[in-house]
Amino acid sequence: MGHVHTIVDKLTEKGYRLTPQRIMVLEAIEHSHDHISAEEIHADVVKKYPHVNISTIYRTLTLLEQLGMVTQTDMGGGCIRFHPAERGHHHHLICQSCGSTIDLEESALLPLQQSLRESYNFEADLSHLAIFGRCRNCRSK
Amino acid sequence: MGHVHTIVDKLTEKGYRLTPQRIMVLEAIEHSHDHISAEEIHADVVKKYPHVNISTIYRTLTLLEQLGMVTQTDMGGGCIRFHPAERGHHHHLICQSCGSTIDLEESALLPLQQSLRESYNFEADLSHLAIFGRCRNCRSK
């Protein structure tokens, strides 16, 4: 139940109510190894709580994001995925051939961030970056 | 009329028909200094040719992309923009505060591309990359 305490605190200290829906959305996100879409969260929650509506999922996601518990990544092509904020910044290499995603260490992007700062005086927010291309397997085919 | 010859050739040599709609969509894209959305293209074309339907714009964009005359960039948040392909690969820094976009030289991304290849054996397609952050002006406020 790892972070149930955290969500209880975060919600109550700001006057939000603790509802089963909110807890289950957060759990669905935390239990997902990969990243998870709104519809997948909904499918997951519905297994235990059949009446939950997808609009509640969206409203809850907005709230959890405001509370800093969840972050979203725009994977391109209108594809949005969620993951727990405390998993920290991580980035993705997405294979356009097979669709697989590879997690990328923060350090791989630091040189780019640095050079954008120096050359353009631009502070890049690379926290949700997704980079498209072809992965090892697909390249060798 | 710069590239009208090009489009005439490209269309006819593959058996596609030359229609006023197709020419006007291409012109709208070429005359746009910045990048332009499907709806903006439509608005532009309608000025001269009031009956043109937005579905024709989308169909034409798909065709022009196949012909390699136009490329699209996913700016995130469901925001897709088009620009002439011969303007070449270029990338964008997008300011999340003021919305301005800065063109980025290809060379700025080569080191990243190189390191992804070496460390992950991943061939990154950075041709339509958009990077979010804060621009010079907004940083100094």
Place this chain on the structure above:
DNA sequence: TTTCGTGCAAACCCTTTGCATTTGC
């Protein structure tokens, strides 16, 4: 008991599709 949160249905935006009509060739 009093808000706040929810379910439901409908609206929304952007994009795509089916079909009859029009057009380029």
Place this chain on the structure above:
DNA sequence: GCAAATGCAAAGGGTTTGCACGAAA
């Protein structure tokens, strides 16, 4: 004249919203 392209209207996917009911505090 015939196939290809268009306009129109309708459907689609994913997300948001208005409202009355239900539940948390």
